[in-house]
Every structure is written in C-alpha cells, then in structure tokens.
Amino acid sequence: MSCACCNTTTKKTRMSCPACGQNCFPVSRQTILHQVLFPENQAIDEGGYAFCANSECNVGYFSESCSISKTRLRAFQSGQQAMLCHCFDISESVYRAALTDGTAQAMKAFVVKQTKDKLCACESRNPSGRCCLIDFSREEKRSDHR
Numbered sequence: 001m002s003c004a005c006c007n008t009t010t011k012k013t014r015m016s017c018p019a020c021g022q023n024c025f026p027v028s029r030q031t032i033l034h035q036v037l038f039p040e041n042q043a044i045d046e047g048g049y050a051f052c053a054n055s056e057c058n059v060g061y062f063s064e065s066c067s068i069s070k071t072r073l074r075a076f077q078s079g080q081q082a083m084l085c086h087c088f089d090i091s092e093s094v095y096r097a098a099l100t101d102g103t104a105q106a107m108k109a110f111v112v113k114q115t116k117d118k119l120c121a122c123e124s125r126n127p128s129g130r131c132c133l134i135d136f137s138r139e140e141k142r143s144d145h146r
C-alpha cells in the first residue's frame, strides 16, 4: 500500500539521530512546517531534516546543524496518546483493542478508502510525514506475535 505522501520521502537517504542513533527518514519541508510549533517553526532553515520515530528519544526533527525537541511538535503536545493515524484520529491503543474485538478490519478499511481517495493528510498531520498504513501493519504484526 502506498500513497502520494509516502512516495516522496522513501527514496532519499536516511539520517541517524544525533541523540539515539536510530536510522531516520527525511521529512519534507511541508511536514516540518506544519508540525513544529511557534516560534521554532520560524527558525527552520532550508537544510534537510529527518524525523526520529523513537518514542523514547526527545529529538523530534534534526538536521546537520540543529535539532527540535518532540515536545515542540504539534503531535506530541502534553497529554496526547500515541497516535496511529493522525489524519483520522485513531490511537494505537484504540486500534490494539479493535484487533482483539474484531472491529479492526472496518476501522482500517475506512482509512484505506480515504487514502485511496487522496483525502489523507499524512504529509502535514503525521510527524513522520509518511503514510500511516505502515503503522497499522506494524500493530497487526505485534498482535499476531502475542
């Protein structure tokens, strides 16, 4: 499964996070501008940034010369739970519960349909800038191994 928003970033080279060393996907300028809160969003330079997806790591975005903490990102504001689909507001815990009670398929089908109709907004809403369907599959694999 792929959509316009993921195809733009996957071909570029990965960068390693200066804090945790994880291999990170680069993000587009659109993603970072819509995720970083004021006033840091005004200081983003033209350089290439990547997103650190490690939830234990404080670094949100980083470039060769600077890094922006996850706490300064829209999607990580205090109190918000881990999100699977930022476009349609489905959290990891909601989907995990759905995988056990049999409602997961319909939930995912909704997201797949919107994605096919190009109504998703991953590039602006998802801090990774990537299509969230990858994350749905990751949760499914996790529950299979239980």
Ligand SMILES: [Zn+2]
Residues within 6 Å of the ligand: 017, 018, 019, 020, 021, 022, 052, 053, 054, 057, 058, 059
């Ligand atoms: Zn990191």
